[in-house]
Amino acid sequence: MATSTKGNVTGPGEVVAVHVPARSLRHDLRAIKIVLHREMLRFGNDRTRLLSSLVQPVLWLFVLGTGLGSLINRGPAVGVDYRTFVYPGVISMTVITTAMFSAASIVWDREFGFLREMLVAPVSRGAIVIGKILGGALVATSQGVIILALAGLVHVPYSPSLILTLLGEMFLASLAITAFGVSLTAKIKNMQSFFGIMQMAIMPMIFLSGAMFPLSNLPGWLAVLTKINPLTYAVDPLRHAIFGHLSVSPQVVAQLNPGVSWFGWHVPVGLEIGLVAVIGVILTAFAIAQFRRTE
Amino acid sequence: MTAIEVKGLSKTYGKVEAVKGVAFEVNPGEVFGFLGPNGAGKTTTISMLCTLVNPTGGAATVAGYDVVTERDQVRRNIGLVFQDPTLDGYLTAEQNLRFHAELYGVPKEVVDERMRQVLEMVALWDRKDGKVNTFSGGMKRRLEIARGLLHSPRVLFLDEPTVGLDPQTRSAIWGYINKLRDTEDITIFMTTHYMDEAEYCDRIAIIDHGEIVVIDSPEALKASIGKDRVQIVTGDDERAIAELRDRFGIEAAVREGQVTFGVEGGESFVPRLFGELGVPIKAVSVARPSLDDVFMNYTGSTIRDAEAESATAWMRAIARGR
Numbered sequence: 001m002a003t004s005t006k007g008n009v010t011g012p013g014e015v016v017a018v019h020v021p022a023r024s025l026r027h028d029l030r031a032i033k034i035v036l037h038r039e040m041l042r043f044g045n046d047r048t049r050l051l052s053s054l055v056q057p058v059l060w061l062f063v064l065g066t067g068l069g070s071l072i073n074r075g076p077a078v079g080v081d082y083r084t085f086v087y088p089g090v091i092s093m094t095v096i097t098t099a100m101f102s103a104a105s106i107v108w109d110r111e112f113g114f115l116r117e118m119l120v121a122p123v124s125r126g127a128i129v130i131g132k133i134l135g136g137a138l139v140a141t142s143q144g145v146i147i148l149a150l151a152g153l154v155h156v157p158y159s160p161s162l163i164l165t166l167l168g169e170m171f172l173a174s175l176a177i178t179a180f181g182v183s184l185t186a187k188i189k190n191m192q193s194f195f196g197i198m199q200m201a202i203m204p205m206i207f208l209s210g211a212m213f214p215l216s217n218l219p220g221w222l223a224v225l226t227k228i229n230p231l232t233y234a235v236d237p238l239r240h241a242i243f244g245h246l247s248v249s250p251q252v253v254a255q256l257n258p259g260v261s262w263f264g265w266h267v268p269v270g271l272e273i274g275l276v277a278v279i280g281v282i283l284t285a286f287a288i289a290q291f292r293r294t295e
Numbered sequence: 296m297t298a299i300e301v302k303g304l305s306k307t308y309g310k311v312e313a314v315k316g317v318a319f320e321v322n323p324g325e326v327f328g329f330l331g332p333n334g335a336g337k338t339t340t341i342s343m344l345c346t347l348v349n350p351t352g353g354a355a356t357v358a359g360y361d362v363v364t365e366r367d368q369v370r371r372n373i374g375l376v377f378q379d380p381t382l383d384g385y386l387t388a389e390q391n392l393r394f395h396a397e398l399y400g401v402p403k404e405v406v407d408e409r410m411r412q413v414l415e416m417v418a419l420w421d422r423k424d425g426k427v428n429t430f431s432g433g434m435k436r437r438l439e440i441a442r443g444l445l446h447s448p449r450v451l452f453l454d455e456p457t458v459g460l461d462p463q464t465r466s467a468i469w470g471y472i473n474k475l476r477d478t479e480d481i482t483i484f485m486t487t488h489y490m491d492e493a494e495y496c497d498r499i500a501i502i503d504h505g506e507i508v509v510i511d512s513p514e515a516l517k518a519s520i521g522k523d524r525v526q527i528v529t530g531d532d533e534r535a536i537a538e539l540r541d542r543f544g545i546e547a548a549v550r551e552g553q554v555t556f557g558v559e560g561g562e563s564f565v566p567r568l569f570g571e572l573g574v575p576i577k578a579v580s581v582a583r584p585s586l587d588d589v590f591m592n593y594t595g596s597t598i599r600d601a602e603a604e605s606a607t608a609w610m611r612a613i614a615r616g617r
């Protein structure tokens with residue numbers, strides 16, 4: 001202690017005076033930051049989670065993608081590898097499952113008591129929920145980055161503008177999905193029910209989003225279902241961005257990347273992205289309201 | 296200003312009255328204990344004081360702030376150590392404390408020093424980089440106490456701080472609590488159902504069936520019972536019991552193989568006993584009344600019996616609910 005040059009060093013036995021300031025925006029921002037930081041620490045520490053969540057997309061891309069590809073490449077859509085087509089779908093699948101798992105960590109936190117440590121703090125519930133959602137979205141995006149690294153293997157070019165666009169769109173989608181998951185955890189208090197609901201909600205949403213098959217020439221009922229599925233508007237911009245960087249004939253693009261249309265009107269990508277953002281904001285507000293009410 | 300002031304606080308869950316209008320005051324700097332069997336309403340009371348549960352009736356202030364209308368102020372000024380652990384086992388001890396410091400808005404320039412101070416206090420400074428999952432139950436509890444102190448709360452709430460710990464760790468934790476009392480300007484409110492721990496408190500409130508039966512210092516409570524417990528080993532127990540009755544008017548009985556009786560001023564009674572009993576005495580022991588005796592005296596049952604009874608009552612309530 002004698003060598004210290006700091007002015008406020010206390011001698012042995014003296015107690016450091018801590019005055020906790022009144023709640024302020026700055027304090028809430030600090031809370032958001034630390035909750036987010038914890039998510040990243042947990043993610044970084046958990047190598048098994050990192051690896052295990054890679055298995056599914058790799059299976060989709062290279063096993064199912066190659067197998068189904070050999071069937072499809074005989075059909076009309078020749079010119080684009082099925083793996084290239086399904087690539088944006090696999091990205092969104094990875095991001096979605098990781099985001100849901102991040103949200104599920106709140107259920108763990110509750111089970112292991114840590115949620116209580118957060119909820120009794122003199123900080124707004126909103127700050128904790130926003131920290132959790134941002135953290136979950138960041139974790140999901142980081143997981144997506146690993147899939148982005150595989151782009152070359154499915155003939156998608158490593159163009160900086162494409163990567164930036166995909167990153168942004170991935171983050172937005174993860175934000176909305178984490179917010180959805182977090183608002184579920186306010187009510188669902190055990191892991192089994194959460195994963196049950198997750199399976200029930202996420203699987204159909206992925207199937208109906210155009211992640212696995214093109215949205216063109218679908219039977220009427222299926223077309224309607226894909227249009228009311230919010231996930232469709234998260235997947236389509238990803239595919240749009242990727243097809244923008246491929247050199248394929250317009251016919252193939254029309255077949256494989258038809259976009260979404262409402263009553264014959266082609267929905268622009270900007271509106272799709274806006275839609276996902278709005279859904280994300282609404283779900284975040286909903287999640288905050290849910291956590292304000294409980295406990 | 297009182298550290299905690301409680302007036303007619305009550306909590307009803309459905310038809311069950313968990314806390315029935317309790318009232319008490321805790322002075323600044325005091326170690327105040329809530330003593331009672333499981334299910335007596337201790338945790339419900341502590342939860343209301345910590346703003347975790349809204350009271351059904353009555354009012355309470357902690358550090359001068361109302362627990363219902365000024366929740367944030369209360370939370371800023373209290374530290375909590377719960378019965379169940381609330382640590383993140385995947386983070387290190389230091390990371391857990393940093394999380395807490397940020398969440399409570401502890402000024403950045405004092406975080407490092409304060410963290411070292413509280414970790415040294417519970418002898419965990421050299422383990423700060425260890426993952427909490429690798430800690431023993433006692434270490435986790437110590438870390439929770441350190442964390443509860445990190446933001447220098449005015450009042451520290453300890454809900455059964457030593458439950459489930461081995462005797463050695465329990466006494467270590469009491470060592471820290473006593474040290475804390477000396478070094479920090481803090482009031483401690485704790486619950487326990489261990490009689491021997493209640494002895495460490497400045498004052499205790501005995502709570503049973505959601506009501507406070509009596510509040511006083513452990514010494515005063517024990518003194519209020521009056522009689523010391525005297526046990527003697529004699530050559531002829533039956534004659535000794537008869538002589539005690541005839542010469543001193545004392546009812547004695549054989550307990551644990553010894554002639555046992557209660558008498559006021561036990562120590563000064565012993566010389567008379569040797570002089571006047573007329574039965575050879577081989578050994579004698581005098582014991583002050585314990586808090587066990589106090590609990591027995593005020594509630595009519597031992598704390599173990601009370602716990603067994605409340606457990607049966609719960610079972611019945613659950614059975615009725617079905």
